[in-house]
Amino acid sequence: MALKRNIFLVEDEAHIQQLIQYNLEASGFLVSVFGSGEELLRQCASAIPDLFILDLMLPGIDGLEICRQIRLDARMRQIPVIMLTARAEEFDRVLGLELGADDYITKPFSVRELVARVKAIFRRTEGSQQAEGEIVRAGEIVLDPARHEAHKGDVRLELTLKEFELLKILMQNRGRVLTRDLLLEKVWGFDYFGETRTVDVHIRYLRQKIEDDDAKPLYIETVRGVGYRFV
Numbered sequence: 001m002a003l004k005r006n007i008f009l010v011e012d013e014a015h016i017q018q019l020i021q022y023n024l025e026a027s028g029f030l031v032s033v034f035g036s037g038e039e040l041l042r043q044c045a046s047a048i049p050d051l052f053i054l055d056l057m058l059p060g061i062d063g064l065e066i067c068r069q070i071r072l073d074a075r076m077r078q079i080p081v082i083m084l085t086a087r088a089e090e091f092d093r094v095l096g097l098e099l100g101a102d103d104y105i106t107k108p109f110s111v112r113e114l115v116a117r118v119k120a121i122f123r124r125t126e127g128s129q130q131a132e133g134e135i136v137r138a139g140e141i142v143l144d145p146a147r148h149e150a151h152k153g154d155v156r157l158e159l160t161l162k163e164f165e166l167l168k169i170l171m172q173n174r175g176r177v178l179t180r181d182l183l184l185e186k187v188w189g190f191d192y193f194g195e196t197r198t199v200d201v202h203i204r205y206l207r208q209k210i211e212d213d214d215a216k217p218l219y220i221e222t223v224r225g226v227g228y229r230f231v
């Protein structure tokens, strides 16, 4: 049997802690519960989980700050984060995604929904944890990182280096919203002082090459104000 997935949960309300822990453990996950972000981050110094579930409103540092610190830590940068938020305003949702949360659930939530989201994230990360060089397929598009080739159906796509890298990171993170800043960092490098508009321009060229109608893109979706998602 595969190793159990380990989930760290930060939640200050005891009954919600228990509800989440009980249901996730019943689904075969290991859950460690923390009452505050400080406790969680202390634990992370010695052990890191496969997934974080962070309550937004906490007594000490809040869920967004925890998320920010997780994303600044090279050991934890890639670990998925689900935010639990009582604030339903769109602004906060987008902010959560900008800071690198992978998903969010608005309270009050159905625990069945939460378990389903957790499973969906693990299915997705299993996909993206496939070896760097592994071939990725989506619809008619086939990308072969090892050979540095991409095809649409039988046609080889003539992509520039940056277009290829953009397509690769989008396809490897299929279904996940990637912010412009993240794409800029991953494709152009950490020290690149370009504008995030650079990303938009390259996405436009990429769409002209891979979409049937680049005015109605089917592969690369724009998430307004945030970034892009490969669907």
Ligand code: CA
Binding pocket: 011, 012, 013, 055, 056, 057, 058
């Ligand atoms: Ca709370």
